[in-house]
Amino acid sequence: MRSFCIALGVALAAVSGCSLxxxxxxxxxxxxLLSKLATGRAEQELxxxxxxxxxxxxxxxxARAMAERxxxxxxxxxxxxxxxxxxxxxxxxxxxxxxxLETSDFSEPAGSRLSxxxxxRWSELRDVRAAIPHACSQAAEWHAAATIYAxxxxxxxxGRHTSPEWRSRxxxxxxxxxxxxxxxxxxxxxxx
Numbered sequence: 001m002r003s004f005c006i007a008l009g010v011a012l013a014a015v016s017g018c019s020l021x022x023x024x025x026x027x028x029x030x031x032x033l034l035s036k037l038a039t040g041r042a043e044q045e046l047x048x049x050x051x052x053x054x055x056x057x058x059x060x061x062x063a064r065a066m067a068e069r070x071x072x073x074x075x076x077x078x079x080x081x082x083x084x085x086x087x088x089x090x091x092x093x094x095x096x097x098x099x100x101l102e103t104s105d106f107s108e109p110a111g112s113r114l115s116x117x118x119x120x121r122w123s124e125l126r127d128v129r130a131a132i133p134h135a136c137s138q139a140a141e142w143h144a145a146a147t148i149y150a151x152x153x154x155x156x157x158x159g160r161h162t163s164p165e166w167r168s169r170x171x172x173x174x175x176x177x178x179x180x181x182x183x184x185x186x187x188x189x190x191x192x
Contacts, residue, residue, distance in 0.1 A: 017073040020049075021052055022057035022105070030062040033090075038091035038151075040144030047136035056105050059092060074109045084155055090151040091143075098143055099129035124185050131188040142184035149177035 045051035066073035074089040131139045156170045
């Protein structure tokens with residue numbers, strides 16, 4: 001019944017020229033959904049109207065909760081300082097870059113600074129954005145791989161662990177994620 005109501009709401013919004021607003025969520029609900037996004041378990045949220053609205057609502061709710069604490073979220077690079085971001089933060093930034101989120105979903109000052117980040121090559125992002133309407137599951141696979149790649153590369157660049165064994169394992173994780181991301185991008189470019 002809920003899906004029918006959402007579908008009806010989408011149809012009415014299309015006819016009336018207005019759009020559905022993302023729902024307001026509690027900080028816990030928002031955190032749970034954003035954690036799901038960060039671990040690659042959010043295909044439904046990325047690929048359905050209801051899920052995407054929920055994802056946008058989660059970002060808005062979480063950003064508002066952080067702003068109430070005096071924190072700008074998500075963290076963005078400052079000069080040459082390494083980005084201090086969680087996997088959740090990286091997943092959200094990749095979702096924004098991929099086209100699932102809008103600048104208006106973020107509180108200021110982060111919202112106005114988002115266009116300054118270049119997380120991945122523009123050609124990849126064009127492929128992902130173009131695929132969302134017709135090959136969203138492949139685009140969601142790209143998102144999951146890109147999140148792992150960006151987060152694990154960030155950990156490698158921070159270099160808190162300096163043992164050769166850790167660095168070797170970390171390079172292997174980054175390389176596997178890069179391969180997975182490239183396979184997903186190729187699937188998008190060829191239409192699935």
